[in-house]
Amino acid sequence: MVQVPPGLAAVLPALACPHCGGELEADGGTLLCPRGHGFDIARQGYVSLLAGDASGLIADDADMISARERFFATGHYEQFHAAVAAAAVDAPAGPVLDCGAGEGEYLARAVEARGGTGIGLDLSKPAARRTARRGPGIGAVVANGWARLPVADGAVAVVLSVFAPRNAAEFARVLAPGGRLVVLTPGPNHLRQLVEPLGMISVEEGKVARLDGALHDFELLSREKHEWIMELTAAAATDLVAMGPSAHHGSPGDRAAAIERLTASGAAAVTASGTVSVYGLR
Secondary structure, three states: OOOOOOOHHHHHHHHOOOOOOOOEEEOEEEEEEEEOOOOEEEEOOEEEEOOOOOOOOOOOOOHHHHHHHHHHHOOOOOOOOHHHHHHHHHHOOOOOEOOOOOOHHHHHHHHHHHHOOOOEEEEEHHHHHOOOOOOOOOOEEEOOOOOOOEEEOOOOOEEEEEEEOOOHHHHHHEEEEEEEEEEEEEEOOOOOHHHHHOOOOOOOOHHHHHHHHOOOOOOEEEEEEEEEEEEEEHHHHHHHHHHHEEEEEEEHHHHHHHHHHHHOOEEEEEEHHHHHEEEEEO
């Protein structure tokens, strides 16, 4: 029988039933709320707290998660990883929630920097499987980040939103007083050398300003821009494209040919650019 893994057990007090918002308790390999809604824990260590049909939503597949792991292992995004973790340190004690956690690297780094526990929430089951292996203080949850989050009111100290959609009202609901929202957004120059030749999704001008306007319940506390040049091999560039939303667009063959042209003379110089913004509740 599947038992509650240490990561889920560690964050269980912060989770809530996606149907009624009730507290969840473990009963063998199932999480139950007082109204009888039950959620079986997968043998890979995560739990699905989806409410309703998510068939129309697009989640990262296993190939995208594998590409992201390989790319992160090169160290090219180390500055992003370190900056997000550092931004989470000064928040009060309590769990970290990464909404759109992917394979869990940003969450794991933040939890390591702070100590304590973390919840990795993502629509993707392959992502949840990887996050569930991140450590005994990290629980992996499959859920729709655009719906009501399966997290109790005021239950988390930090919310991370890294290159992910932002459910501002829900972030405000689940954050404890004094908590912090840490957002990493791409800059206009992000991956600009790849965007046009590979047909990738471009970053619109004014994205950070629109972010501030959308977070009505929050006030900006700090902001740092990070920009540097990465020297990418063909393999690294391929994984970088394959790990993000551009993987859903265009032909893999066309992308491979474009990357081959870009790296024909050696490593390609590609800009990484992003802004880490830290917000507190008003």
